Amino acid sequence: MNPLRDWQKDSLWAVLALLLLLALPLASPSRVVIDFIIRLCAMGLLATSLNMLVGYGGMVSFGHAMFFGSGAYVFALMLQKASVSVPVALLSAVVACAVLAAVIGAICVRLKGIYFSFLTLAFQMLLHSIIITWTSMTGGDQGLTGGIPRPVFWGIDLAQSQHMYVFCCVMAVGGLLAMRLLMQSPFGYTLRMLRDNEDRAAYLGVNVWRVRLYAFVLAGVFAGLGGVVMSLFVSGAFPDFSYWTMSGEAVFMIMMGGIHVFIGPLVGAGLLQIFNDTVTRFTPYHGLALGVVILLFTLGFQRGVTDIFRVLRRPSHEAPSAKETS
Amino acid sequence: MELTALLECLGSVSCIVTQSSTGLIIGALLFLVAAGLTLIFGVLGVINFAHGSFYMLGAYVALTAYRVTDSYALAALAAGLGVGAFAWVFERFFMRRVYQSDVLLQLLVCYAFILILDDVVKIVWGAEFQSMGMPKSFQMPPLFIGGGVVPVFYVYLMLAAGLIALLLWFTLTRTRMGKIIRAAAQNPAMTSALGLNTRLIYALVFSFGGLLAGLAGGLAAPVRSMSPGMGFSILIESFIVTVIGGMGSVSGALLGALLIGMIRSFGSIGFPLFVEGLMFLSMVLILVFKPSGIMGKAQS
Amino acid sequence: MLRVENLHKSFGGVHAIEDLSIDFAAGSLSAVIGPNGAGKTTFFNLISGGLQPDSGKILLDGENMVGLSRNAIVHKGIGRAFQVAKLFKSLTVEESLRAALQSALGRAAQMHGNFPLMATRDRAHEVMAQLGLAHKADTVSGNLSHGDQKLLDMALALVLRPKVLLLDEPVAGMGPDERTQMMDTVQQLWRQGGLTIVLIEHDMELVFRVAQRIHVLSYGKLLAQGSPEDIRHHPKVIEAYLGKAVEHAGD
Numbered sequence: 018m019n020p021l022r023d024w025q026k027d028s029l030w031a032v033l034a035l036l037l038l039l040a041l042p043l044a045s046p047s048r049v050v051i052d053f054i055i056r057l058c059a060m061g062l063l064a065t066s067l068n069m070l071v072g073y074g075g076m077v078s079f080g081h082a083m084f085f086g087s088g089a090y091v092f093a094l095m096l097q098k099a100s101v102s103v104p105v106a107l108l109s110a111v112v113a114c115a116v117l118a119a120v121i122g123a124i125c126v127r128l129k130g131i132y133f134s135f136l137t138l139a140f141q142m143l144l145h146s147i148i149i150t151w152t153s154m155t156g157g158d159q160g161l162t163g164g165i166p167r168p169v170f171w172g173i174d175l176a177q178s179q180h181m182y183v184f185c186c187v188m189a190v191g192g193l194l195a196m197r198l199l200m201q202s203p204f205g206y207t208l209r210m211l212r213d214n215e216d217r218a219a220y221l222g223v224n225v226w227r228v229r230l231y232a233f234v235l236a237g238v239f240a241g242l243g244g245v246v247m248s249l250f251v252s253g254a255f256p257d258f259s260y261w262t263m264s265g266e267a268v269f270m271i272m273m274g275g276i277h278v279f280i281g282p283l284v285g286a287g288l289l290q291i292f293n294d295t296v297t298r299f300t301p302y303h304g305l306a307l308g309v310v311i312l313l314f315t316l317g318f319q320r321g322v323t324d325i326f327r328v329l330r331r332p333s334h335e336a337p338s339a340k341e342t343s
Numbered sequence: 344m345e346l347t348a349l350l351e352c353l354g355s356v357s358c359i360v361t362q363s364s365t366g367l368i369i370g371a372l373l374f375l376v377a378a379g380l381t382l383i384f385g386v387l388g389v390i391n392f393a394h395g396s397f398y399m400l401g402a403y404v405a406l407t408a409y410r411v412t413d414s415y416a417l418a419a420l421a422a423g424l425g426v427g428a429f430a431w432v433f434e435r436f437f438m439r440r441v442y443q444s445d446v447l448l449q450l451l452v453c454y455a456f457i458l459i460l461d462d463v464v465k466i467v468w469g470a471e472f473q474s475m476g477m478p479k480s481f482q483m484p485p486l487f488i489g490g491g492v493v494p495v496f497y498v499y500l501m502l503a504a505g506l507i508a509l510l511l512w513f514t515l516t517r518t519r520m521g522k523i524i525r526a527a528a529q530n531p532a533m534t535s536a537l538g539l540n541t542r543l544i545y546a547l548v549f550s551f552g553g554l555l556a557g558l559a560g561g562l563a564a565p566v567r568s569m570s571p572g573m574g575f576s577i578l579i580e581s582f583i584v585t586v587i588g589g590m591g592s593v594s595g596a597l598l599g600a601l602l603i604g605m606i607r608s609f610g611s612i613g614f615p616l617f618v619e620g621l622m623f624l625s626m627v628l629i630l631v632f633k634p635s636g637i638m639g640k641a642q643s
Numbered sequence: 644m645l646r647v648e649n650l651h652k653s654f655g656g657v658h659a660i661e662d663l664s665i666d667f668a669a670g671s672l673s674a675v676i677g678p679n680g681a682g683k684t685t686f687f688n689l690i691s692g693g694l695q696p697d698s699g700k701i702l703l704d705g706e707n708m709v710g711l712s713r714n715a716i717v718h719k720g721i722g723r724a725f726q727v728a729k730l731f732k733s734l735t736v737e738e739s740l741r742a743a744l745q746s747a748l749g750r751a752a753q754m755h756g757n758f759p760l761m762a763t764r765d766r767a768h769e770v771m772a773q774l775g776l777a778h779k780a781d782t783v784s785g786n787l788s789h790g791d792q793k794l795l796d797m798a799l800a801l802v803l804r805p806k807v808l809l810l811d812e813p814v815a816g817m818g819p820d821e822r823t824q825m826m827d828t829v830q831q832l833w834r835q836g837g838l839t840i841v842l843i844e845h846d847m848e849l850v851f852r853v854a855q856r857i858h859v860l861s862y863g864k865l866l867a868q869g870s871p872e873d874i875r876h877h878p879k880v881i882e883a884y885l886g887k888a889v890e891h892a893g894d
Contacts, residue, residue, distance in 0.1 A: 022757055023757045024756070024757055077446060124631055128630065128634055131390065131446065131590075132630060132634045134446070135582070135586055135626070135630060136626075136630040136631075138582075139586075139627045140627060142579070142619070142623045143620055143623040143624060143627060145619075146619045146620030146623060147617075149616065149619075150617045150620060152616075157616075201757055201758060202754050202755060202758060203742075203745050203750050203753040203754075203756065203758050203760055204751070204752050204753055204754045205758060206734070206738070206742045206745070206758040207745060207746070207751040207752065209733065209742070210731050210734070210743075212733075213730070213733055213734065214729050214731050216729055217725075217730070217731065217799070218746075219713040219714050220691065220693075220713055220717060220723055220800075221714075221717060221746055221799060221803065222718050222746040222747060222803065223714055223746045223751050224714050224751075225714070227752070228752060231752060261579075265454060268447065268450065268451070269451065272447060272451055302462040302465070302466065304458035304459065304462040305458065305459050305462035307455075308454075308455040308456065308457075308459035309455070309459065311451055311452075311454065311458070312452065312455045314451075315441070315448050315455065316437065316440055316441070316452065
């Protein structure tokens, strides 16, 4: 029997994960769990897309949330103001994020290191200022309120919580699978080359700027997808989605979950969410608690959760195509 | 956009004077904070993301010191020295551990401190907005220069900041300590090889940077209200200033701070909602056209 | 095959390369030597596109390379290895080579399918065998010994089938046995034909043993060029820096 190709294995894992997620509400029909998963879908997409840049590409973006915010706003606005169907709104959000990422990325990826980071931050905050100022369109600092219409499409009614749950899970699992396949493709390895030694990659014929731009746009699109899920969850869009705190949270998620393993950011997102939800129940000083935990991870462990597990596993002598390393 | 209002102001001497004085003190305070940030980056090579929290701490320390001593001068001094001491401890026990690490790790350590300090301030001083109020010594009618209103306190602030700037310039260029610091910024390995204690230099520069930020917080206390989380906007603004001026350049920080001060001041007339946007736009423009900043060396 | 004509490069008033003209014949094995600071690595940087010359021409097979970017020059056929190995630390030896080959095939940005591509397997294995790295195929580059790192560095330059191979101090940091091995490898590669090799080296014994032609640089200018015999007895060269070392080399 032929061994399964990697992408087939990854797809099977995705299907399995999706089935588990879909079965979960049947086992535990609590509203809290459903909400948790939906939020995790949004943040998982944001964090994993950021890690394509940070972990795989060596490009530390401080402003990634701008695409999360754009995705949410464009999606919500198309439904609210243009009264289009959900698929069209979704497509618009994706296209808008792609275009925005292409334009901003073309400028940013020319720079390296901390200057890249600062420029992405500046663009993100610029976008945030635009959102706050353009009150007529975006509702200003109140955000888009009034809910978003959810016209039924293809028999799916997103106003119903089960449909909404399934939709968000499919988006998240689909998005993560797509990102996984991208990172395991030839492009993904060219990206790793750029991360490890950009100079050498150029001396091997790689067009560094172009590959970086592709990565930036792809990351922006998937972050936008996360924004769409978030928009559905809150029934609108808020300026905070494009604020530095959202980018910062995404960075913590990937650091805490591990940047060297594909699902690290997702794990980090889950852990951070659990932490936030639990701590806020016991104390109003959740910043203090989170700060201490972050110090523990950064000064104590100095690596994310999945990175620790990766080190503990003995490396096996498998053929390159089957290796799980990043 | 209120372009007509802006143009009117630019045509009126009194308005120019009023707005310029506002711009100058915003710039003066920003300079103090940004100078610390840029020095720390120049000498240690790290970006102190917790710098805004130093400013915040300075404001609150000054508040308490003022309530206790009733002296504004002592309050500002306490703010500077107290935060300087805190910065020493922060550098010694936390930042020092991550000098060799990824910038992400450094960012996270600083962010952890921002979170912790914000809550500590909340616990000790409360979450509501507080204000020192104008000290009695400055409660006098404002000056009228060219028809424009200039509070006496502003003049004082400008003088204080100007004096500190001069002292800074003098120390860095004319004293032996200053030369050592600049040497360490250019070539840490060599400086260490020459037998100079780079660890001590780093600790001194870091705590001095903290001192400046804390001092700024204390000096600003009479005219700014304070709340936990106030550090953030100052941090962002001082970043913008440092980037515009050139990371590591104190003169750049001065230019950048004055520029941002004026943009804020005049910008709030012409683009009241978009003032922040203007500042970020400036940052974008500098990073696109001259990433090393106004006073920075051009990159190859 | 590779010719530079009247090449000039200054950095703020310092003439790193001054009016340099050298011709490297197709299939030759040449060495560029000179004291530290003579401009050798700058020379390589100019040829490989890392720096742009102030004036002059760099002709590969008659085509002027000046103005082209690094990655474009690679596609034209110039491969480069580095004094300090520039590797992809997290990738294994085989992964590094196969990733490098992707760009030669124009498939560096291919987003479907799995890495590694079947089309990259044969050439990668061929080069690993040529350089004696086959048994280290699955070793992560960051974990290689210094000598193996230099070999991989060379392999990366070689794997794209360059017409000209630039080797910057291939034996730097190696012990005597490793050096002999490395130079034997370089000679073997050269004897297989189809490759023009230019190397920068400080180890005079090796240079004189292996090179067909030697070009001596000093303060950015060409001091002398010729066969090892010519160079050994060249008064200017001896005066410039070699002294006794040259006279006894190759004995």
